[in-house]
């Protein structure tokens with residue numbers, strides 16, 4: 005067998021093991037160890053490469069961003085910053101068509117700028133937004149779908165764990181990757197708003213339990229906040245956003261420093277708001293460890309796997325294949341997005357990135373894609389998977405957090421369909437117009 | 447479970463360590479992994495403090511802390527290998543269990559056999575890491591290897607290499623334990 | 638028929654990098670050419686440039702452990718395991734002539750017993766010396782007198798932090814990739830660097846004042862072969878590798894000279910102003926430095942003393958006049 009054949013065989017083995025439920029880190033490490041051994045015919049070399057990966061492959065300043073941004077995200081989640089943001093959005097937007105839906109998207113957009121994970125947004129806003137929306141006559145399933153759908157903003161608007169992971173895998177600047185996510189994130193948010201308003205106008209029965217009653221209630225005075233209250237509720241989140249995104253954009257902080265400073269800022273806010281006692285802080289810290297270590301372990305495993313691919317000469321070979329197939333630029337990106345979309349139905353976002361980016365990024369670059377642009381395409385395509393059945397983690401999170409027997413998982417999946425449509429549309433625009441991602445990059 | 451485990455902190459499961467009388471091995475392993483993982487947890491807090499101190503020192507006191515980038519990088523090694531065993535012990539490693547749950551729904555015994563195989567593979571993988579890293583740990587200790595710069599700041603590397611070896615050995619044992627004590631097996635529809 | 642030998646060659650940096658360029662563009666073709674003339678052997682190169690197999694922190698281990706058979710080894714990152722090779726970093730203001738540094742280390746790595754032993758102990762065969770051109774100060778301000786450095790913050794990573802001791806400036810960690818934003822955002826006010834390295838980072842846009850100080854050219858590392866692999870090669874192939882190593886040294890020196898000259902032209906065209914620090918002020922800098930070679934001597938012992946002495950006599954033999962006699966009284 006040639007090294008290429010071995011390489012393809014091993015990718016097949018990897019995908020098979022992962023599909024059947026093997027722990028992904030075990031599968032990546034094990035397959036790569038076998039691969040290097042078989043391709044170079046030296047067990048010793050497998051050991052040496054494994055040792056290198058386990059020590060210097062992971063002792064990377066960039067990897068330190070991950071626990072820091074996770075810590076920051078969890079701290080803002082316990083500090084009621086999400087609830088305050090939603091209340092301000094509700095007070096300002098509730099009179100609009102589909103006002104509470106729009107408020108949910110708006111609050112998610114702002115909250116996304118201080119948290120790196122979609123699931124955090126989904127959990128926070130299920131508690132805050134869904135009860136308020138159902139009280140105002142929105143369907144429970146639609147409300148849940150809105151929360152699940154808009155939670156994807158958390159991973160596109162920086163900071164974002166997916167953007168960090170992509171940056172590590174594709175070896176591009178994480179700071180720049182964050183900046184590349186801003187415009188597409190805002191586009192997606194605006195797309196969601198337009199879609200919600202259109203739905204409320206054109207298909208009110210999809211949105212409201214009782215459209216007439218809902219219309220009457222829109223006029224009622226609900227929550228009212230004075231300017232002072234609005235400012236008081238927004239100050240912490242605005243400060244955090246300015247500190248983290250401002251620091252990153254001006255280059256004043258490295259991404260790792262932004263994570264450290266952001267986590268510290270979030271800590272001060274949580275303490276200042278008295279939402280954090282010692283026991284709770286320890287819980288947050290422990291959870292930070294749990295979440296970070298599972299991601300970091302995957303990154304180590306993936307870096308070992310991508311070294312194996314490189315020894316097999318696989319990225320080069322697939323690139324040649326793609327070039328010779330005459331797919332070209334557009335054909336490649338279409339097939340790529342399709343593959344990621346299909347994987348998104350059954351795999352979680354991180355795993356998809358780990359498996360496809362080491363292979364696809366060099367090819368995309370060879371075909372003339374800007375790696376930042378390609379990264380945004382990848383992350384949006386991966387994020388669609390958060391909402392697609394049968395495995396859609398954002399939908400599951402909302403369903404679990406809501407814990408309402410009257411709202412089935414299926415009905416939430418159905419309610420997220422319009423959000424998937426908007427994501428596909430925005431993805432198309434971003435593919436066609438690379439400047440959406442690269443506009444603010446130096 | 448990179449994402450799926452991210453819930454509100456109050457929902458986070460604590461470690462469940464069985465009492466010594468019922469499961470002595472589980473008790474010892476559970477305790478050791480919990481202690482290691484607590485050290486890793488504290489390390490994250492220390493890392494944040496170090497970065498904040500450097501940023502403040504650099505900008506307000508003309509006193510940057512030398513070597514923060516390298517220390518932060520090496521901290522990642524420690525954080526990962528201190529906490530991996532606990533993640534394995536608590537069944538928190540990321541996996542796609544979509545198909546697995548369906549298999550378990552049809553035949554619990556085949557799912558259990560698969561689970562044992564997977565965990566055995568994990569035990570082998572971590573044993574390989576420990577084996578591969580052993581020599582370098584000894585060499586680093588004997589030759590007093592360090593990172594940093596002679597005369598500016600130096601930190602010995604052997605403790606980090608020892609954390610890799612020690613953490614991997616405990617992780618391998620934890621995976622072995624999970625191969626035998628498979629509960630809770632992911633079954634049924636997603637929670 | 639020719640016998641084919643597979644050689645894995647690689648680096649942590651891409652092919653355009655100053656330390657890798659001559660590997661790909663001189664070393665490989667020269668070996669091929671020599672072997673083709675004899676017609677007995679040919680090489681099947683398996684290339685892994687650009688860090689696809691290992692990153693810059695692992696260049697020594699990669700060659701030592703045989704992950705590649707031939708590779709660029711940055712001894713500058715091996716202060717702990719191969720400290721002897723870093724003598725230049727602890728003895729600044731020795732010479733700005735980088736070709737001289739190449740010549741000296743091509744000789745010492747083979748003929749100075751302690752250096753030769755260090756390569757052998759690390760399971761490597763040195764083939765060709767890699768260097769930087771001379772370090773200067775790129776900053777937002779010109780350095781006309783040493784007082785201009787007082788209370789300034791400059792990027793000076795690793796061992797170069799030592800060079801700012803006693804100047805009143807604070808060294809700030811960093812890497813070529815962070816200088817630009819560090820300076821732009823006021824984290825630092827400049828950096829110590831060398832022309833061929835700094836050009837691609839466009840630091841001159843934010844730090845338009847270059848002061849020529851002549852901290853000196855530095856020995857960076859080596860193009861080296863794994864010793865087990867090398868010893869297993871047929872004699873004519875070993876000879877071809879050694880010859881190609883010499884050609885690589887020459888090409889590397891010329892490439893760096895060419896790149897540094899081009900960098901100066903381009904940077905000046907883009908608005909870089911060049912200043913020269915007067916000899917008197919330079920002498921103040923040199924004399925103000927504490928005894929920075931002592932910690933290195935404490936680490937390396939008698940071998941360090943011998944390498945230091947051999948290096949400085951080699952410098953003087955070739956007509957260099959180090960501004961400070963770091964070897965005196967050791």
Ligand code: NA
Nearest residue numbers: 116158161163
């Ligand atoms: Na975010």
Ligand code: NA
Nearest residue numbers: 348349389395
């Ligand atoms: Na999905």
